[in-house]
Amino acid sequence: MKKTWGLSAALLLAATLFAPSAEAAVDTSKKETEVEKPNLNEIRLLGTNNEDWGFIEEKEPNNTFTQANKISTDDLVTGTFTNKDKDLYKLTIDGDEEVNIGLSIHTEEETKMDLSITVYDEKQKKVDVFDELTDEFGYFGDYYLKPGTYYLEASDLKNVNSGEMYYLYSYVYEEEPYIERIDGKDRYETSAFIAARSSGGYPVEHVFLATGQDFPDALAGSPLASMYAAPILLTKQNSLPDITKSTLQLLNAKSVTILGGTGAVSTQVEKSLKQLGIEVDRIAGKDRYATAAAIADELPPTDEVIVAYGRNFPDALAMGPVASMYMMPILLTEKDTLPKATVEALKSYDTSFVVGGTGAVGSKVFKQLPDPDRISGKNRFDTSVAIADYFDLDPFQVTIATGDHFADALSGSVLSYGTPLLLTPKTKLDPTVKAYVEQNETLMFTILGGPGAVSEKVEDDIWDLFE
Structure with missing residues (x-):
């Protein structure tokens, strides 16, 4: 029988089952508007319904x-x-x-x-x-x-x-695939479930928060979140969603770093966090390029840097697990010009990995980068496979996300630490991705997002590889 589990590994199940009780995780003396919904146990026990x-x-x-x-x-x-x-x-x-x-x-x-x-x-x-x-x-x-x-x-x-x-x-x-899907009713709930899964429901000291309405400020956040062993949660610009609030309480987060300026995550969200007793700081620049450079400044020194196109998201997101594993900063660029903030930040690095073809990062920019090496495919799906091959990521387990939207892959970039994050169209498993998992005999698949993002046809395509 074809099944898609809500459980990625037994250790995660163990951690989830033995997480502190909801009563222990939440101060029940807080006002109803701060605590009551959604049900914390539903978040904590995500994935334990495998009979x-x-x-x-x-x-x-x-x-x-x-x-x-x-x-x-x-x-x-x-x-x-x-x-x-x-x-x-x-x-x-x-x-x-x-x-x-x-x-x-x-x-x-x-x-x-x-x-x-x-x-x-x-x-x-x-x-x-x-x-x-x-x-x-x-x-x-x-x-x-x-x-x-x-x-x-x-x-x-x-x-x-x-x-x-x-x-x-x-x-x-x-010898059959083990497929799990992590999804919620929207991008905020999906990010909450990914966070609960990555932590096993156990407390985490620190959480990163990004807007779920646009991608630029959070593109570079995955290596820094990984350094703190912290999940990335999503918020609306002017209000903290109930599911995000409840997840912060479930995780017993002590501090939150907001990625981006007040145009992405407003001071009202900051105020809501402080009302929960959470310390708040913010990493932001005057634009997406300066924000990426500011995030890079927070990472440990390294000789290597990733450079990706800043006007779109797929290439930088697919590189997230690599950046997380090697603590490599992700700097952003225009296609044909290097932004001033990126130029200044690049002075600290000797080697650069350029993600995407000349349609994303042009030859003029490429020549200005320190000892550059380009990793690209004919499209965003091919590029995600090229990244997995270039860095020799372990193909036994892969994460699948839509290449059409940024939110699920953004939250999942930390969860996918050191394993391929492969992008696919909504309605079918991309042929290059399909060939990759077939050639490497991949057995474990984590799909991020619901059928509206990655359809059930993608699951069928995975199962067909084993028939």
Whole structure:
């Protein structure tokens, strides 16, 4: 059956499920106009309606094979370790063919524990791992297992005994796409859902706020938002939408940086933020080029810079995940002339990546840039693929957004950190994008925006690749 999930990964599901309660996230003493709608739990639990996932808490004692807690694939388990503790889980794999299964044990934040999973077969013989990764959050192992019964031994090799909660989950890799769509009734709700997803519903210190009515001031914001591990939310020019307000409260944001001047986000919005007890600052210049340069000044020093056309949005947006990953500033230009603010800002860089063809950034401008290299395709869709290829982005998971509007890709540029952000027409999967995901055997797709932005026909085109 063809399904489009509202869940990008089990870790995000774990973080969402264990987010603080709505009561903890919101001061219920505030006036109704500041708090009541929309329902915060609906935002927080976005994506947890996948009925295939089970949610299980560890039951002690489970320290021996005979005491092992029974679980199934697609179960999400939470537990803790006491002194010299080992938690055992009994996993049953159904079917009649060998499956490739991923097993992960992680914490929500960096941990001092050295988390590990050891797999034993029904005869309690250790099973070899195909591949494994460890980091400051936990452990992931990739196994090929035949149908049958297995035991998973979860442990902390350092025996920190901190009482810190871990999340253990299993996932069966299938040769079919995993498609999720993040969408709301409008661009403001979509940006709120993207923010909730990227944070897992957990508090964030800082949020960036941009107008949802025009693109220039926010085009350069993705690397700075990434530096702060902060989402980008959207607002109307003269009023803070209820969904944006509620999301700020859900995330328990302490401070907000507004991107752009008062012509983009008014002082009335600033006042509404302060009424929520949020500190507010603003990064703005006299125009879009000066604003981009001002944002660049806030980033750590680097030799490399991205230069994109400032009168349209697709090229700069498709470059957002790269800018976020490498903390590269995005400066804007006219087609045939370099704005004064951009000229001054470019003095700080030795290498420039020019996004888009000569119809966007002309040859005259190109020659004035520091050691320039052009990344372009025949159109905005091709260019988004060219970016993915040029920077060798991991194609296992891609984000799909409309190339006709800016709002969804703007909010999603931070979510897509380090992975391709591919643009497509509304009514079909662009042929170049289609060839890219087919050639790279992409399996995970995140679609930003509702069917009005990226139609269900795009989903059908993805499914057709696997038939």
